[in-house]
Amino acid sequence: MSEHHTITTGSSPEQVGLALLTTAHNIREEVDRHMISATGISLSRTKVLQALAAHGTVHQARLADILGQAPRSVTQAVESLERLGLIDRTGNAEDRRRKTVSLTTTGRTALAAAERAGEHVLRQIFGSLAPQQLTDLETLLTLINPPRSHTG
């Protein structure tokens, strides 16, 4: 490995790729753990609540589209959140196939708490990066993950 010109035989795309997956997995676990211990709500469920906060009252198929998940998965998520009293689910008079989902007041409060918990962890982890490093990382991520606008 000569190191005088062109440099860097040190990290193959494969190695860096796997490192990214591992690091992200560890971070996700940490965020999830903290959110659950602080509020009882996981990152996954928080994302559902966020979608509802952002899009208002929607039916499940729409929610599946927003979340990029299978309709079946949304049914399950919505069931669990309903059991917790964080969302309301009612039939739809105009289209009786649909079920209309919306945040409850409790849900809105829980969402705020969960977001705070998650953001706290992310600030702890990413706060060590300088502003320039943050934007560098963001740029690299967009290069890797072409922001595929959702199919619809």
Add this chain to the structure above:
Amino acid sequence: MSEHHTITTGSSPEQVGLALLTTAHNIREEVDRHMISATGISLSRTKVLQALAAHGTVHQARLADILGQAPRSVTQAVESLERLGLIDRTGNAEDRRRKTVSLTTTGRTALAAAERAGEHVLRQIFGSLAPQQLTDLETLLTLINPPRSHTG
């Protein structure tokens, strides 16, 4: 957004953190999909095979330690890989609580194929980055993910 000094109000640690999680999730899905369609083996299972390739014959608790997973999860993984004929599992005479696990020849071949498939995808994704960008990304990842040497 003034851009003359100190720059960057554009990306908070939270935003970049979430972007990282999302991107990694998408990449993982893509790698997994390709590995499964090419070889029938998922990334998860491939990691088990890799651990066995790297550490030779071990018992399950050791494998759990290597993989950083719960012993229960390793039991399941090992069961499925045994059903596929990719690993052997035998009792241990010295310690009859233990079950000794090792790669079969088929397993070794399957591992090579799966690794090839996975690496192909990662090269496609990360190949667009310049060498300098790759090392930058790697550096940023190590800043974020303190390389916690496994507890043992």
Add this chain to the structure above:
DNA sequence: TCCTTTTCATGAGGTACCTCACTATCTTGG
């Protein structure tokens, strides 16, 4: 209008992880 197609939610069952409880076995301090 009736008939096919599409859409919406969900049952059934699968993957990959987890925890907790339990048995079998090994190790060690009296």
Add this chain to the structure above:
DNA sequence: CCAAGATAGTGAGGTACCTCATGAAAAGGA
């Protein structure tokens, strides 16, 4: 030697996703 105590694997059951099949309702086309 033998009763704790630690360790190895697994049953039971949970979370968060998935696919595929199904029933109910809406939308369109002839």
